[in-house]
Amino acid sequence: MADALLSVRALSKRFGGIVATDGVDLDVAEGETLALIGPNGAGKTTLIAQLSGDLRPDAGVIRFAGADVTALSAPARSRRGFARSFQVTSIFREFTAVANVALAVQAHAGHSFRFWRPAARERALREPAYAVLERVGLGERADVPAGALAHGEQRQLELAMALATRPRLLLLDEPVAGMGPDESQRMVRLLRTLRGAHTIVLVEHDMDVVFALADRISVIVYGRVLATGAPAAIRENAEVRRAYLGEEAPAGC
Amino acid sequence: MATRARRIVLGGGLVALALVPVVAALLHQPFYVDLFRRILIWAIAAVSLDLILGYGGMVSLGHAAYLGIGAYAVAVPASYGIDSGLVQLALAVLASAAAALVIGAVSLRTSGMYFIMITLAFAQMFYYLGISINAWGGDDGMRLARRSRLPGLDLADPTVFYYVVLALLVLLLWLGHRLVHARFGTVIRAAKSNEPRMRAVGFATFRYRLAAFVLAGAVGGLAGALLTNQTEYLTPSYMHWTRSGEIMVMVILGGMGTLFGPVLGAAAYLLLEDVLSAWTVHWQIVLGPLLVLVVLYARRGLYGLLPGGTSTDG
């Protein structure tokens, strides 16, 4: 794919004797949603961490919008348009919801060597933050301390922080993990509204979610890409069924 | 919200501090001016440590180094006849900021236990350095020839000196209040709360942490400059790591991550020392276990006992 926004070649990472990522190639087109699935311990989260810049790969190249970003740190990638959510909810628990999002805005609104004016009174930070909270359905909860939000709301908040950086690429590590069915459905609806406008790489165990969102699916097993293709093709792929879905497994295992 | 009650308590505290020289004069106890001035100077040191410890989550066990550098920046020029307070204070602030820049640049690359040990070790390096320089008093230290000369202010007058220190502390608290709520302070506090998240949204946290570390060091140097003026003596023991421990105790005792907490902590620690040491020379045998108990059972510090003492910042 020549016009891929994100393009990964021969990415490898090992921890001691364990190969976590083993020569992974991926291409994600602008506006596309790619889901990464695979059994536990297949190396999906490690892969996301390398894409986001939190983990340095041992070998391989990551290109984004035509530029080699392999050596860039997480903050530097964020400036280029990467944003991520974590598998375990990662927010500023002591800060209010709107302060959480305002921080994400602040990170992309000039430098922060400003020592005088209260950040809470900077409308350039607060107004976009409120707008994003509305968008993810947390408008009513803006002034609640993030630690006091329900689990599902915290996941929404994390997504809001990612969106507030106005990213080109969203890396979502199990966005519905730990959510009840209602919360989960709400999140899926929300994510569907993002499709097309953002390029998304998604790790998810819930097959309903995967099939509801993904344009294409890559199956990761033992750190390798076993197969990549449209959802229907992956569903039918015999190798994938054997290795991962299990012969008799229905969607949603 | 109990913030109004808290404001009244804090305002009352400041008024009380401002009245100390008056009360001391009425009671014919000039000693109190000396004691409270010492408290205020340590409070400045404690507030500066709290900026990185309480707000920034950087457990630096080497803050005494800046105190010592500030002290040398006053006493050494003085011994060569340079007694301009402005020159000395500028030197104190710049030299301690420079030291903090170097120490921070190395130690902030690490975290956790390594950070604690490395900050401690570097501070101790300055301590041994001070001991090894015989021209500047070596192990014994040296007397301060005379207190810093400030335009229009005579620090030799205990009351004038007291109000100078109080004014500096109030200024520091005001600036600190602005800083922790401004963009910069928000970044520092958020980086303590969740560093990976900060990096993920695009903050290169290292440079902000380093800047906070340098600021704290500079203010620590100011406290050290005041301290030699207070004791009229320079000794490398200002830099001994147990001093760093004491400053840290003041911060925790008062309540870290607050501006007034360290002031309360400095007052509590030094008054406790004053009371206990009047009672027994072995007062530390009481203080030590007391400290363990405070850590185990009273983490919020004195500030948490004030009305509306805990706050959530947004």
Add this chain to the structure above:
Amino acid sequence: MTALLVAEQCLNGLQLGVMLFLMAAGLTLVFGIMNLVNLAHGSLYMVGAYLATAVFNWSGSFVLGVVFALPATLAIGMLVEVIALRRLYERDHLDQVLATFGLILFFNEAVAMVWGRTALFTRVPPALAGQIVVLPGLRYPAYRAVIIVVGLAVALLLYGLVSRTRLGMLIRAGASNRTMVAALGVNIRLLYTLVFGFGAALAALGGLMAGPIYNVQPGMGEEILVEVLVVIVIGGIGSIRGALVGAIVVGMVDTLGRAFLRPLLSSVLGPVAAESAGPALASMSIYLLMAAVLFFRPQGLFPAARS
């Protein structure tokens, strides 16, 4: 002549190195396994030195002092672990720093109450007061030679213990993966108490051997503690091997720096400049070394493998 001087100073460096190792071995395990920043380790060194010296002075037998001080400090260490430190394992490092700082104040004052603030009278045990011939022309104090031998023997013993026995396996596993050890059904509390007591005894061994050559006085533990922390940072937290290498390197650099930096600088800068620069640089040498190591290896030379 110079070669002999260098050899003698190398032995001195080795002697300081093994003392540092005795402290660092226990402390690096406490750091690595219990994840506890224990600043009071120097206090155990001091307690060991005091107990041994007191018994030595009272009975006239150094051996009796050793025989008494080692188990006594081991017991004190275990007691401190059970009463106070155990409650700190799950706390953050800041709490640990403060609480162990409180313990330091307590121990220093307790020792001052019993024995006073001035240094305790000590002497090298008479049987070891002489000198031995190490190499033709190189005579070396017998007592210091014994320290080196004992230190290296303990290092060897520890190496065997940690790499060959079940206890050592648990200790190594604990340094890299605590939950795994707990999952094996090992009584982790008891293991911690044992490791701590053991570390205390090693510190006491260092302290009681240091007694006759350094001062036995309140606060003696803090002076060496900082150097031990440098050793651990250089060697890598949780690594016995790192502690040994770090200790020898720090001992050598510190000793040789103090002995030779001034004359060395003198030939470059001239005697006057060297007079002030030499001692200053020597006092900073191990810290500069630490900074250099950290620059290239932020986790120390032998980082304990963590998953």
